[in-house]
Amino acid sequence: MSNIREIADELSGGSFVLPKGARREKRSSAEDPDLWVLGFVLIVVVSLYLRYRTTILVGILILALAISVVAISVIVVASRRGVVAPGFWHSTAFLVPLLFTAVGTTVVAFLWDPPAGGKEFREFVEYYGETGQFESLDGLAFVLYQVFGAIAFVALAVLSILFSTANLVAIYVAIGSWGAPVWQILHRVLGRMGSPLVLLICVPLAALALLLAGGWLFEWAASSARDLPISVTPSG
Numbered sequence: 001m002s003n004i005r006e007i008a009d010e011l012s013g014g015s016f017v018l019p020k021g022a023r024r025e026k027r028s029s030a031e032d033p034d035l036w037v038l039g040f041v042l043i044v045v046v047s048l049y050l051r052y053r054t055t056i057l058v059g060i061l062i063l064a065l066a067i068s069v070v071a072i073s074v075i076v077v078a079s080r081r082g083v084v085a086p087g088f089w090h091s092t093a094f095l096v097p098l099l100f101t102a103v104g105t106t107v108v109a110f111l112w113d114p115p116a117g118g119k120e121f122r123e124f125v126e127y128y129g130e131t132g133q134f135e136s137l138d139g140l141a142f143v144l145y146q147v148f149g150a151i152a153f154v155a156l157a158v159l160s161i162l163f164s165t166a167n168l169v170a171i172y173v174a175i176g177s178w179g180a181p182v183w184q185i186l187h188r189v190l191g192r193m194g195s196p197l198v199l200l201i202c203v204p205l206a207a208l209a210l211l212l213a214g215g216w217l218f219e220w221a222a223s224s225a226r227d228l229p230i231s232v233t234p235s236g
Contacts, residue, residue: 049146066157068098068101071097071164097164111146116215149214153205159201163199173187
């Protein structure tokens, strides 16, 4: 276990400290090494996220803008080349990625200042910035939910960009553009990613990213946990 602790210290810049409340569970967690390792990994992830939060948010924002850049490129090339999409829904689908850029900017805003639990989140981040320690397990879990929200949006962005890129490649293949062999190879690789069904996968990812980043899913999970009946079985 000492090796894991050393790695955690190195990754988090030497300020790796167990959150309050976690120390009490250390002995019982040690009975399950996998759970212990998972807990430390999650804490390291949150620590790295908080340390580089501004850089990560800027990266997500750039990724969100990239969605629109590629989508607009498809629309411009299709209109200039006189290419007509096969069917109303397919042509409308070219515009959907533009909405995902709006989702991305909203996710970034929520990650910076979540509408649900914002006060507690700011206090947790400020405490970490001042001490390099986690103030509470609840704050740790809240940020972890946000990290999952960021991951959900990154997955959405990758799928959306692949969708637009696949359609752009299909247009160049259809018009027999220069470099046809290259476009043909790319079309074989990305062909299925150009289906509007890819966008149907992106829709729940968008909703999940917003709910996680905004703090609503954490508040729902926390309130559900508080409402669970707790029964104590007497020992002996």
